[in-house]
Amino acid sequence: MSGDNNPFTLSSADALGTDERDQGDLQGSRRRLEAVYESSKRILGAEHLGTLLTMRNLATTYRWLNKTDLAATLLDSALPRFERVLGMEHPHTIGCRVERANVLSDQGDNWAALRLVTAAERSYQALFEADHPLRLVARNNLAVFARKTGDTARGREIAEEVAAAFAAKLGEGHTITALALVNVANAAAAVGDLEHARRTDERAYRILERTLRPENIASIGAMVNYAVGRIAAGDYDESFWSRAVQYAEEVLTREHPITVAGLNKQRIDLAIEPFVM
DSSP states (O other), rough: OOGGGHHHHHHHHHHHHHHHHHHTTHHHHHHHHHHHHHHHHHHTTSSSHHHHHHHHHHHHHHHHHHHHHHHHHHHHHHHHHHHHHTTOOOOHHHHHHHHHHHHHHHTOOHHHHHHHHHHHHHHHHSSOOTTTTHHHHHHHHHHHHHHHTTTTHHHHHHHHHHHHHHHHHHHHHHHHHHHHHHHHHHHHHHTHHHHHHHHHHHHHHHHHHHHHHTTHHHHHHHHHHHHHHHHTOOOOTHHHHHHHHHHHHHHHHHSHHHHHHHHHHHOOOOOGGGOOO
């Protein structure tokens, strides 16, 4: 089997669509993943794991495009299929629930999102050792939604615990450690510790500057957070902020959530994707 009918071709196209999203080409990612999804349904079947993973990846792209209703519809269709094909407690099934939580948060229901990520964290707890990356990802999600529902002290405590665990597990200069540090900085800012947030923002940004391409969504998001954090901490020279927002607009478009956050001098959360481990 070869060409577009080859499952490996579909898998490669799915990976390319995800990479396009990570590099800021959201419309390119949408077009590619929509095409892969339609081909996968036809060639592999609606409940093949490859089809389900593409559904989840396409939903993430829809979420970044602020098309939360499309993302929710796709995830609500994918989740029961994950449960039938892999079981209720398979990591891919749990990951789909976590992405649904992200969409719920974007729709304004942080409490429902917190309930989902709390259940996900308990599921991972039963499956993996305490320092397993997926356990740590789940804890990171829990920290985000604890903060978003007002428990800022708990959110900060968990975020710092997760960042330290990732540093011990993967290294201080690892990309995933840097993404955990972004959450630490956001948690510090939420409780008013703006100088610690600024220092942590800089650490995260410098790591991602070394480990990822400049046009990667995580790199740009960390740059925007660092720029916003500097202003919040009293650095009123806005030249770095202007450069960060201009670069975000050039690479990601003016409508991208990271650009919008930067223009409004607001911080943004950067997810640690559970399938990158």
